[in-house]
Amino acid sequence: MAEPYLKFAAALVSIIISGVGMADQVPKSDADTNRKEAEQASTLTPDMENGRKVFKTCALCHSPEGWGTKDGTTPEIAGQHSTVIIKQLMDIQRGNRDNPTMVPFTMPMVLNNQDFVDIAAYVEQLKMAPTNLMGSGKNLKLGKEIYAKECAKCHGKNGEGDAKEFYPKIHGQNYNYLLRQMLWIKHGKRRNANRKMIKQVNRFSDEDLMAVIDYSSRLRPSTSEVAKEGWTNKDFSNSFKYSPKYEKK
Numbered sequence: 001m002a003e004p005y006l007k008f009a010a011a012l013v014s015i016i017i018s019g020v021g022m023a024d025q026v027p028k029s030d031a032d033t034n035r036k037e038a039e040q041a042s043t044l045t046p047d048m049e050n051g052r053k054v055f056k057t058c059a060l061c062h063s064p065e066g067w068g069t070k071d072g073t074t075p076e077i078a079g080q081h082s083t084v085i086i087k088q089l090m091d092i093q094r095g096n097r098d099n100p101t102m103v104p105f106t107m108p109m110v111l112n113n114q115d116f117v118d119i120a121a122y123v124e125q126l127k128m129a130p131t132n133l134m135g136s137g138k139n140l141k142l143g144k145e146i147y148a149k150e151c152a153k154c155h156g157k158n159g160e161g162d163a164k165e166f167y168p169k170i171h172g173q174n175y176n177y178l179l180r181q182m183l184w185i186k187h188g189k190r191r192n193a194n195r196k197m198i199k200q201v202n203r204f205s206d207e208d209l210m211a212v213i214d215y216s217s218r219l220r221p222s223t224s225e226v227a228k229e230g231w232t233n234k235d236f237s238n239s240f241k242y243s244p245k246y247e248k249k
């Protein structure tokens, strides 16, 4: 029972020793870094029960439903393609995507590739939040035009992404989070960003950027992917007692 906490404590200590400098030591990298390994990992068979156990820790920030926070501090991850989750976790673990808050929870001594696959399978099947925060709605015509011309080819007409290509789902996501990621991609703060996307985003004015993100935040997942209003994740009610849903037969 105490073991996972010991692991986290050990991870924290090692981070303190290494001076949190991980990110600075990382060589030049991009969206293809870790892609091969992510592809290989995606072929592993997920252990849903382990995924659910590990997700307990993730739920502290991402909420038991995986919906994150509306203000966008923590992203919604429920329903995201498992391939995308696996790759983002690898990128975060290895400093290819700066995320200091999450690093201790993804350290190699805490989680390995199989754990990533297990969590990703668990998170992918969670239903998405019934509502999300959107932008001002002022410039939607412009946003729609830009989206159709520049974004749909990768993120899909409806923001559904592409699991095989590691293109994230962006529909149903909260506006502030989307905007922050776009700005970070534009300013090179998100090193794992797709090179083509960086080039493209650099042509945009702030007005264009906000318009296209506002439009993206209004794209809706299909009803079958969305939870009913007021739904709570029963896997974590009852003091985190596991529901029998995924018990091994």
Ligand code: HEC
Pocket (backbone or CB within 6 Å): 054, 055, 057, 058, 059, 060, 061, 062, 073, 074, 075, 076, 077, 084, 085, 088, 089, 098, 099, 101, 102, 105, 106, 119, 168, 180
């Ligand atoms: C201490 C809080 C915290 C914990 C614990 C945490 N996360 Fe996160 N996570 C964040 C924040 C904050 C971000 C967004 C960082 C940013 O803006 O780039 C994030 C981003 C992510 C992303 C990227 C989402 C995207 O759309 O690209 C994934 C995937 C993710 N977390 C999964 C997990 C999993 C799985 C766990 C458990 C092993 C976990 N997180 C634990 C805070 C946390």
Ligand code: HEC
Pocket (backbone or CB within 6 Å): 031, 075, 146, 147, 150, 151, 152, 153, 154, 155, 166, 167, 168, 169, 170, 178, 179, 181, 182, 190, 191, 192, 193, 194, 196, 197, 200, 212, 213, 216
């Ligand atoms: C060439 C393909 C491509 C195009 C075109 C593209 N993207 Fe992306 N986008 C990606 C990939 C790949 C990622 C994930 C990269 C990574 O790992 O950081 C991403 C990530 C994102 C993210 C962060 C998602 C998250 O969950 O953290 C947002 C937001 C986003 N794109 C919006 C857009 C918008 C808006 C446009 C159009 C202006 C666009 N993208 C055009 C490939 C593309």
